[in-house]
């Protein structure tokens with residue numbers, strides 16, 4: 560199965576060039592931060608996460624001096640407005656339990672992104688819920704999930720076995736709504752898939768890839784005032 564991080568790194572490089580400062584929101588152990596630095600897609604990376612254990616791991620596993628890591632409260636990034644040329648946020652929204660918290664995160668990402676910056680969100684694809692892939696299955700086959708429902712996930716960990724987790728099922732339309740409310744324009748969704756419970760139950764799941772990526776930029780003044788009278 561293809562890694563979702565390869566297209567992410569390529570797209571970030573294409574959109575932002577090299578040499579910028581990138582925020583890795585919900586960085587976990589710092590895997591994405593290291594990939595961005597190794598690929599030369601960022602000159603500096605700041606990784607933030609609500610888990611102190613993850614930040615300790617990220618610091619221990621990341622030898623590159625251009626990486627910094629901080630433990631944060633959800634939705635608060637300890638940097639001034641307009642700091643980051645790009646933001647990546649991988650497999651975080653599926654771990655956030657409420658729409659209100661998603662909104663707070665999106666608002667904070669909008670605050671710290673430069674006006675010309677790009678936001679990249681990668682998550683498991685809600686349209687592929689219940690589909691068994693070689694290394695994971697997110698959700699139970701044949702079951703319809705409502706927006707915000709808990710979803711059981713089975714992860715195949717090499718050398719360890721199956722790890723069972725619970726994440727959240729968010730419709731793509733929810734990602735789009737919270738981003739738009741926070742001042743973003745969504746440029747691209749790689750796989751729009753199902754939008755309703757009925758769609759999820761009736762789709763041909765094999766058509767949908769396991770991961771989806773959303774790319775967004777901040778609305779400029781002319782975009783946000785269109786139609787405002």
Ligand SMILES: C[S@@+](CC[C@H](N)C(=O)[O-])C[C@H]1O[C@@H](n2cnc3c(N)ncnc32)[C@H](O)[C@@H]1O
Nearest residue numbers: 585586587590608609610613633649650651654
């Ligand atoms: C599945 S891991 C993904 C880690 C990393 N982004 C990656 O792709 O390897 C999700 C991470 O998001 C963090 N997280 C969950 N909710 C968060 C929030 N509200 N704000 C910041 N980080 C959060 C978790 O602590 C965890 O490290």
